[in-house]
Amino acid sequence: MSALINLLGVALAGFIVWWFWLSRPRAHAAGAAPVTVVVADGVYTPARIEARAGEPLVLRFLRKDASHCAEKVIFDDLQLSAELPIGKPYDVRLTPPAPGEYVFTCEMRMYRGSVVAK
Amino acid sequence: MSMSATHHHSAQDSSHIRLSIGGMSCAGCVSSVETALRGVPGVTAATVNLGERTAEVSGTAAPEALIAAVKAASYDAAELRGVEDDEAKQAAEQAHYRRLLRKTAVAAAIGVPLFLGEMLGWLPPLSTAGGQIFWLAVGAMSLAAMVYSAGHLFAGAWKAFKVHNANMDTLIALGTGAAWVYSMIVAVFPAAVPSLAQHAYFEAAVIIIALVNFGAALEMRARGRTSEAIRRLIGLQAKTARVLREGEERDIPFAKLGLDDTVRVRPGERVPVDGVVIDGQSTIDESMLSGEPMPVTKKPGDEVVGGTINLSGSFLFQAKRIGRDTVLARIIEMVRRAQATKPAIGRLADKVSAVFVPSIMLIAVVTFLLWYNFGPEPRLSFAVVTAMTVLIIACPCALGLATPISIMVGVGKAAEFGILIRNGEALQQAARLTTVVLDKTGTVTEGRPAVTRILPLAGWDENALLQLAASVEAGSEHPLAAAVTAAAKTRALSASAVEQFEALSGRGVCARVGGKTVLFGNRKLMDERGVAAAVVEQQIDALAQEAATPMYLAVDGVLAGLIAVADPIKEDSEAAIARMHKLGLKVVMITGDHRLTAAAVARRVGIDEVIAEVLPQDKAACVTDLQASGAVVAMVGDGVNDAPALAQADVGYAIGTGTDVAIESADVALMGGSLHGVVDAIAVSQATLRNIKQNLFGAFIYNGVGIPVAAGLLYPLAGVLLNPMIAGAAMALSSVTVVSNANRLRWFKLREAAA
Numbered sequence: 001m002s003a004l005i006n007l008l009g010v011a012l013a014g015f016i017v018w019w020f021w022l023s024r025p026r027a028h029a030a031g032a033a034p035v036t037v038v039v040a041d042g043v044y045t046p047a048r049i050e051a052r053a054g055e056p057l058v059l060r061f062l063r064k065d066a067s068h069c070a071e072k073v074i075f076d077d078l079q080l081s082a083e084l085p086i087g088k089p090y091d092v093r094l095t096p097p098a099p100g101e102y103v104f105t106c107e108m109r110m111y112r113g114s115v116v117a118k
Numbered sequence: 119m120s121m122s123a124t125h126h127h128s129a130q131d132s133s134h135i136r137l138s139i140g141g142m143s144c145a146g147c148v149s150s151v152e153t154a155l156r157g158v159p160g161v162t163a164a165t166v167n168l169g170e171r172t173a174e175v176s177g178t179a180a181p182e183a184l185i186a187a188v189k190a191a192s193y194d195a196a197e198l199r200g201v202e203d204d205e206a207k208q209a210a211e212q213a214h215y216r217r218l219l220r221k222t223a224v225a226a227a228i229g230v231p232l233f234l235g236e237m238l239g240w241l242p243p244l245s246t247a248g249g250q251i252f253w254l255a256v257g258a259m260s261l262a263a264m265v266y267s268a269g270h271l272f273a274g275a276w277k278a279f280k281v282h283n284a285n286m287d288t289l290i291a292l293g294t295g296a297a298w299v300y301s302m303i304v305a306v307f308p309a310a311v312p313s314l315a316q317h318a319y320f321e322a323a324v325i326i327i328a329l330v331n332f333g334a335a336l337e338m339r340a341r342g343r344t345s346e347a348i349r350r351l352i353g354l355q356a357k358t359a360r361v362l363r364e365g366e367e368r369d370i371p372f373a374k375l376g377l378d379d380t381v382r383v384r385p386g387e388r389v390p391v392d393g394v395v396i397d398g399q400s401t402i403d404e405s406m407l408s409g410e411p412m413p414v415t416k417k418p419g420d421e422v423v424g425g426t427i428n429l430s431g432s433f434l435f436q437a438k439r440i441g442r443d444t445v446l447a448r449i450i451e452m453v454r455r456a457q458a459t460k461p462a463i464g465r466l467a468d469k470v471s472a473v474f475v476p477s478i479m480l481i482a483v484v485t486f487l488l489w490y491n492f493g494p495e496p497r498l499s500f501a502v503v504t505a506m507t508v509l510i511i512a513c514p515c516a517l518g519l520a521t522p523i524s525i526m527v528g529v530g531k532a533a534e535f536g537i538l539i540r541n542g543e544a545l546q547q548a549a550r551l552t553t554v555v556l557d558k559t560g561t562v563t564e565g566r567p568a569v570t571r572i573l574p575l576a577g578w579d580e581n582a583l584l585q586l587a588a589s590v591e592a593g594s595e596h597p598l599a600a601a602v603t604a605a606a607k608t609r610a611l612s613a614s615a616v617e618q619f620e621a622l623s624g625r626g627v628c629a630r631v632g633g634k635t636v637l638f639g640n641r642k643l644m645d646e647r648g649v650a651a652a653v654v655e656q657q658i659d660a661l662a663q664e665a666a667t668p669m670y671l672a673v674d675g676v677l678a679g680l681i682a683v684a685d686p687i688k689e690d691s692e693a694a695i696a697r698m699h700k701l702g703l704k705v706v707m708i709t710g711d712h713r714l715t716a717a718a719v720a721r722r723v724g725i726d727e728v729i730a731e732v733l734p735q736d737k738a739a740c741v742t743d744l745q746a747s748g749a750v751v752a753m754v755g756d757g758v759n760d761a762p763a764l765a766q767a768d769v770g771y772a773i774g775t776g777t778d779v780a781i782e783s784a785d786v787a788l789m790g791g792s793l794h795g796v797v798d799a800i801a802v803s804q805a806t807l808r809n810i811k812q813n814l815f816g817a818f819i820y821n822g823v824g825i826p827v828a829a830g831l832l833y834p835l836a837g838v839l840l841n842p843m844i845a846g847a848a849m850a851l852s853s854v855t856v857v858s859n860a861n862r863l864r865w866f867k868l869r870e871a872a873a
Contacts, residue, residue: 002491009487013480020476025281032162032178034133041274047281056160056178058133066214067334068341069515074458081458086210091133093180107458108518109471110285 140194140377229324293509315496326846333850347530354425398433461546464521520813528806548803558709665718694793
């Protein structure tokens with residue numbers, strides 16, 4: 001019994017490391033149309049968006065969470081931020097300058113998403 | 119038809135931008151504007167409506183690219199956007215606040231009686247048959263409370279998990295979820311756990327959820343106040359405008375107002391957008407934007423700015439900047455942008471927050487295993503409680519919030535005083551400053567040479583002297599001449615007819631007025647023409663002490679008097695510089711002026727060091743020299759002539775920008791012209807940085823001490839274990855504390871030293 005619980009504990013620790021740090025969620029490929037990003041329950045959905053470097057991209061944020069946490073979306077590397085209205089779509093236009101990952105977060109960094117430019 | 123194309127696209131598959139187009143006069147213009155718009159990459163459709171002078175554009179192109187394309191085709195364009203709907207947002211926030219309170223109440227209604235019963239020993243033990251049924255019922259009730267009060271937390275945790283993310287919700291859901299599941303196992307199969315470990319934690323789970331919701335509600339309240347400054351600015355925007363179209367005046371919504379529209383503003387109304395007065399005259403209160411209290415008179419040809427209040431007359435103006443291009447909109451945008459930037463000091467917290475939650479989960483697992491393997495009996499109970507407490511006490515929010523919330527309040531506070539801080543980095547640098555470099559002209563002084571003294575000799579009076587000087591200078595273009603003619607104008611003296619006007623380079627002017635020969639210029643001119651000037655030697659010395667330049671007036675070869683011209687020192691420069699000294703700053707003045715004049719100005723306002731006779735292009739190099747000697751330098755200038763020096767300095771302050779807020783070279787734009795603004799900006803920066811440090815310190819200490827204590831570090835030392843409910847209360851209060859501390863900045867007083 002005791003060995004089993006220890007084994008489970010170690011396995012759980014390994015899973016946490018693998019799931020949250022080593023693996024990545026499936027990406028949503030962006031096209032010419034705006035990508036709707038729902039802001040609710042502490043998560044951007046989709047949270048990972050694939051786009052092309054150098055091409056304009058519209059992220060249409062739809063904020064459903066009225067708490068202040070969801071109010072701002074900040075793209076640190078692009079020096080871009082927006083204040084999201086509640087319940088209404090808000091378009092953020094950006095052009096990833098070069099291939100790479102551009103993280104966007106809320107002010108407190110609990111909401112977390114990224115644009116992956118190829 | 120031109121309009122139909124846009125309606126094919128539903129709001130789902132495309133993004134729309136509405137532009138107001140200026141300068142369109144004919145149907146032919148429509149197609150050239152449309153062609154220009156369609157040529158922008160990312161545009162899928164563009165249609166122009168000539169009647170409304172608007173364009174509808176679909177696609178992914180940015181508004182700036184569209185406007186640039188229209189301007190390249192020689193038309194004007196601006197994006198049309200509505201006033202922000204602040205009321206709807208506040209209503210939604212209010213509803214959310216009440217929902218949080220309801221959730222708190224429900225969870226507390228179940229949790230508190232259980233907690234009290236447990237404390238007072240009224241609840242039956244699990245070992246009896248009746249007791250087991252009681253606890254199963256409690257478990258079901260707790261589940262119901264958790265679904266109602268924490269459903270959103272569990273949903274959020276699950277959604278985050280699916281995208282390989284973990285947040286605050288994850289910790290609370292795991293902590294309370296684990297407590298409930300463990301308690302349920304104990305209630306259903308008491309035999310499965312050692313008898314000492316037969317304890318249910320339903321009340322802890324439910325009370326923690328009540329506390330978390332209550333904390334979120336308190337935080338919401340407190341955070342509402344942090345964005346007060348922005349809300350006030352948005353409130354300056356007029357909701358409607360009275361437009362003159364087809365010969366009649368109509369009230370239209372602000373968002374429909376286009377470029378070149380003629381707008382009527384009546385007394386007491388707000389100017390809706392920026393433009394130029396075309397008819398009527400009035401005084402306008404611009405204090406809400408510039409912080410300058412004096413009303414400004416406006417007549418045809420003068421610019422008016424949206425958001426200011428018309429005090430007296432009714433006037434018509436033509437809209438020149440609308441929507442996002444207005445000064446007010448740009449100020450709001452600048453403040454918002456600055457509020458979202460972060461100085462370097464906040465980066466560590468960001469790095470920590472990024473890995474925080476999974477790390478806490480790992481710590482919880484390790485805590486569980488340590489207690490399970492090495493702890494005293496009942497090992498399983500200890501392991502469950504400590505792991506749960508670790509999950510509950512950890513608070514990434516306080517950490518993530520520490521920097522941005524203070525920046526938000528600090529930058530907003532500054533904006534209320536006409537101090538526009540461009541980024542968070544400027545705040546941090548401002549707190550490290552050792553030296554302030556002031557440009558002389560326009561910064562320490564008014565930047566407008568004016569007549570400071572008129573010294574008539576016997577037989578003359580001030581007005582006669584000034585009238586004569588203004589007459590001969592009327593045709594001159596010298597900057598000192600402008601001061602003389604302006605002075606004559608304020609005294610309502612009209613110029614006499616002048617004959618045989620002659621400008622003498624580097625000396626002055628000579629002309630005949632009313633049959634008399636008049637000489638007006640410097641000492642050199644007098645000496646050359648044999649005018650005896652020795653009688654005024656004493657006055658000349660006195661004038662040099664005052665940093666004024668004397669000009670001599672002679673009539674028919676006899677000296678009539680002196681007119682002194684100087685760039686007057688702003689009346690509060692001395693007081694502001696004294697405040698800089700109080701902050702421990704060294705004050706340096708830099709100028710292209712002559713050494714003696716500069717020294718005289720410096721003496722009067724208390725400047726520590728003067729760098730005189732500097733060519734404009736060498737100012738940046740002077741800043742570099744100071745930096746090389748170890749100084750952290752603030753440069754204060756007008757933002758136009760000294761842009762390179764402002765950019766080179768550690769923090770650049772553009773002073774007296776008025777409504778020209780888009781000065782890129784400066785880190786901080788001061789709309790008012792007083793040097794006090796610089797001191798205020800530095801003081802508010804220091805206070806904000808101090809506030810950030812307190813928050814960061816608090817958040818790091820809280821987590822750094824709280825987590826080990828929750829893990830049971832004190833148990834082997836003092837036999838104390840942290841109650842998970844206390845951990846819940848601490849967690850709920852930690853982010854409220856951070857927000858409340860930031861809110862203290864709202865009471866920060868400016869200019870107290872000046873009073």
